[in-house]
Amino acid sequence: MKTTILIPARYQSSRYPGKPLAELTLPSGTRKSLIRMSWDAACQVHGVDRVAIATDDDRIAEHARGFGADVVMTSSEARNGTERCAEALVNAGIETDLVVNLQGDAPLTPPWFIEDLMAAMTRDDTAQVATPVLRCDAVTYGHFREDRLVGRVGGTTVVFDRNGHGLYVSKEVIPFIDPGKLPDPIPVFHHVGVYAYRPAALRAYTGFAPGILEELEGLEQLRFLENGVTVACVEVDGRGRVFWELNNPEDIPRIEIALKEQA
Structure with a gap:
């Protein structure tokens, strides 16, 4: 299937304003922005026809173009990454069989996670959306519990x-x-x-009104589930890697430690 990876990125965030431009220290001692690391992760995926960053913010767009990224500008009306991907698909006139939304706060995403999604969508023609799930090890589960105990929103x-x-x-x-x-x-x-979305599911999403579960949890994928759209959960193998998203400033040291362990 012809596949496009879109990386939605916005500057405004209630928990971490300017997050896409936050810099992390790599094992080599050099520093890279979060959005640059996400772009690099997307470019490692095999079988992809196009990678683009979708944003409404000129600061992110200028920074992304500076390291050679393909940028699609969107409006500030998108309420989440899925809506931004749907808009980018239209704005850029992208013709594709599959759209992958790699969120810009997940630089530790291994390429095989996305490749497994692409394969699952090829096998299962009933699935309109697919997403990877990773069985928690003791370390990750401990982080989740620690976050909840101190009132911090961590992983999902x-x-x-x-x-x-x-x-x-x-x-x-x-x-x-x-x-x-x-x-x-x-x-x-x-x-x-x-x-990973089929384009028809992405278009349908923008026609669904946000439901009570989505609004309470603040999780965009619940809009699909609340409207009966089949979402395939594809179990992936971490291959010994610790996976952690950057949701809060406190996550930066966790990610930097994981990068050192992977080096």
Whole structure:
């Protein structure tokens, strides 16, 4: 399938204004912006026809063009990354079989996560959307619990049915586990912030009104689930890597540590 990766990026953020331009220190000692790291991650994916950054902000656009990125300008009306991807598809006149939304706060996303999504969408023609899920190891689960205990919003977790189709996504840690009975393996799946959409599903999304669950959780993917759209949850293998998104300034040291461990 002809595949396009779009990286939605906005400057305004209630939790972390200017996040796409935040700089992280690499193991070599050099520093790169979050959006540059996300662009580099997207360019490592095999079988992709185009990679572009979708933004409404001139500061992000200028910075991205400075390191050679393809940029598609969008309006400031998009309420989330999925809406921004839908708008970018129209604005740039992109003809594609599959759109991948690689959110700009997930620079640790390995290329095979996206390649597995692309393969899953080829196999399952009933799925209109696909997203990777990663079984939590003890370290990641501990981070999730630590964040919740101090009132910080961290990673997102997901539960799905026996066919791998999503049931619910939450900023809470689901399912609940008795702290004294933590099983092995841990039955908690980290929802990785990447989506693959068929263009028809992306167009339909903009016609759906945000539902109560989306508004309460602040999670865009719930709009699909609330409207009965089949979302395939594709379990991926971390291959020993620790995956962590940059949601808060406190996540920068976590990501920098993970980068050193991968070096």
